[in-house]
Amino acid sequence: MAHGTAADILITIKKRRMKTNKLYIGLFLLMAVMGCKKSELEQSVPDQLTVDNFWINKDRALSGLSAAYSQLEGFVGWDNYVEARSVREFYREDYVVPGADAFNYPWWTEHYNFEFTSGNYAVDLLWRENYRGINFANQVLENVGKMSAAAIDDAGRKQILAEAKFLRAYYHFKLLTNYSKVIIRDKVPTSEADLSKGFSERAEVYGFILKDLQEAEPDLPLRSARPATELGRVTKGAAQAYLGKVNLYRVSDDQANAATYYTEAAKWLEKVILSNEYQLDNNFLGMFNGTTKNSTESIFELQQTSDASSGAVYRSYxxxxxxxxxxxxxxxxxxxxxxxxxxxxxxxxxxxxxxxxxxxxxxxxxxxxxxxxxxxxxxxxxxxxxxxxxxxxxxxxxxxxxxxxxxxxxAINVPLMRYADVLLMYAEVLNEQQKSGDAVTWINKVRGRAGLPGVSLSGKAPVFEQIIHERVMEFTLEGSRFYDLRRWGLLAQKMQAAGRKFSADKAFYPTPLKETTNNPSTP
Incomplete structure (x- = not known):
């Protein structure tokens, strides 16, 4: 189950470096402490880290936060990452085919053929590793808030807590977009009842994610305020962009309240645009071949490095x-x-x-x-x-x-949110609000970066078709297409056109077998 045993909480934390901040080896012990019984914690062991003696200063708080960031990588095998993108994720798109070697890995091709089951290794991995990220974020939120003013300055505390809230929301959103049923984990589990928590309603999970993002946004710095040593860490623009995206995605779950979600999405996406913090990068290819990292277009980006001098080697496969x-x-x-x-x-x-x-x-x-x-x-x-x-x-x-x-x-970085996505999501929202003329303005801005002439379109349907096309041009092989087709209600149609096996029950992953076996509240 998610965080079901000490072994789930005691994980091998890689030495991730958030530029100047490294994970302390002591975090290995900290995770073990989190899985210990109360009686074990009460024993006096002077040289052992505990919850009380780990969270003692800002550096330790940053180390705990770094553990939460580390799950964006979530590497547990040469073919398995949580967020670094993989062919496994791309196989659910209609415009790709597997190469010959892929058939040596049935847990991959089961995704292409939509034959995955609750026992598929990758289905279990995505669930488990995202919940580990949530667990790390919860540890930061529960412990940094308790640190004394002498241990950490107020501004530093607020920013660290805001980043942890963003990450907790991000991991929950990743789960919600992949599984039809998920569990809200809003605290570190300390009892069997916590570990056996049941599924949450999707509407409740959306509300939880949005609340975390909204609470994080005011205390996050603008991109321009982040020093170079903090590249890759969350900014105000990232929170705003995901507030827009989550509201937009929510429409497909609750059409009755679509107008409200479109209004909210427009509000937050507009904030990103009006901030003047981002612009489209004219070197499109550079964002994906390692020559341009953290470009002016990057809003949230997974950092990779092959520099082993610090022990922090994060490389893309x-x-x-x-x-x-x-x-x-x-x-x-x-x-x-x-x-x-x-x-x-x-x-x-x-x-x-x-x-x-x-x-x-x-x-x-x-x-x-x-x-x-x-x-x-x-x-x-x-x-x-x-x-x-x-x-x-x-x-x-x-x-x-x-x-x-x-x-x-x-060491090619992986852009997780680009300014082009903000502009095309904003165009989509405007079009749904019957403002197709305004939507075309933002479509043409994205086209202009590619050296294309603007399009002249009127009416909701033609503009929507153009948005579909532009998203193919921009985001092919970035893990967007499957989710776009599903939220637009086009998944079955496009898979049929591609000659693919697909049934409605494969629009989401099933709850992993390990979760339903170990957690009696997740039948």
């Missing part, structure tokens, strides 16, 4: 999975002809090429990639790599700038 076998990767995932058709449907622009986002998202057999004067596939042409008659649609997103970095040693 994505390039090895996503890169075609012809490029030195395992070739676990490829695009479909339907994806290429969608991305090319507006035709070529004035420079004789297609939308730049097409070329920066994937490699395909086209004059652009076969230009011998400017070889664009790692110094070669597409034909030289894949063959003159090949129809392979190989992804370029998540592939490092140099072929020598394909593999398990690259």
């Amino acid at each position: 994505l390039s090895d999975w996503v890169a075609a076998s012809e490029l030195g990767g395992y070739g676990e995932i490829y695009g479909t002809p339907a994806l290429l058709t969608e991305m090319l449907k507006e035709g070529k622009i004035a420079n004789g090429n297609y939308d730049v986002r097409v070329y920066q998202t994937m490699y395909f057999n086209d004059a652009y990639f076969n230009d011998t004067t400017t070889p664009r596939v790692y110094g070669s042409t597409y034909n030289e790599i894949f063959g003159a008659t090949a129809k392979t649609i190989a992804f370029r997103k998540w592939i490092p700038a140099g072929p020598d970095r394909i593999g398990f040693s690259n």
Whole structure:
């Protein structure tokens, strides 16, 4: 069950560095303490960390917070991450197909075929690791608030608590978007009753998430106020962006109150825009190949590093999975002809090429990639790599700038929330509020970054279709498509069009078997 035993709470915390802040080795002991019986805690062991003697100063508070951040990575195996994105998550999208090697891993292809069950390893992993993140956040919230004024300054305390609240909300939202039934964990479990807590109503979980985000937002700094040593930590803009996103996603759960949620979503997304803290990055590809980290477009980004000097090595496996076998990767995932058709449907622009986002998202057999004067596939042409008659649609997103970095040693950051997403969500909200003309303004802003002319559209339906298209152009292979189709009510239709196996009961993951077995309140 989630946090069911001391073993669940006692985890191997990796040495994550939030730039200047490292996890203390003592956190290993702290997690053990959290799983101990009261009688064990009462024994006097001078050199052992306890709840009382760990939370003694700001550095320790930051270490506890770092543990909560560490679950954004949540690495428990070469093919299993909580949030670092994986082909497993992408397989539920309609525009991808598995590569040959993927069939060696049935717990992956079960996602592509929508055959996953409650016993699927990845279904259990996502549940377990997100609840661990929640547990860490709860430890911060319960203990930092009790620290004395002498131990931590008031401003520092407020900011740390705000970050922990954001992370607790984030992990709950990740669970809510993947499982139809989840459990609100708002405190560190201390009794069997806590551990055996039952499911919460989805409306209640949405309310809990929004409350945490709203309470966090005032005490979080603007991006511009964060020093370079704190890149990757939560900002006010991140809280506002997710307040917009959570409200927008809530519409599909409660259509009767859609107008209220659209109003709230617009309010928070507007705050991000009016803050002038973010702008679209003209180097689109750089955000996904490691050359541009924490760009002006980044609102919330998972940090990766291959610098082992501090013991904090966080590396992405994505390039090895996503890169075609012809490029030195395992070739676990490829695009479909339907994806290429969608991305090319507006035709070529004035420079004789297609939308730049097409070329920066994937490699395909086209004059652009076969230009011998400017070889664009790692110094070669597409034909030289894949063959003159090949129809392979190989992804370029998540592939490092140099072929020598394909593999398990690259450190490509993972953008979790981009300004482009804020603009397109805002356009979607405006369109739903019958403000299609205003929505087009923000659509065109995103298109402008790609060097495209603006579109002239009127009416809700045409604007909505354009938003669908723009989200494909922007967010292919970023883990957005499946959730978009589901909340729009288009999932079954699009899967059928793609010739995929799908049934309505696979729109969400089932509760993991381990949870239903160990927790009598989760039948």
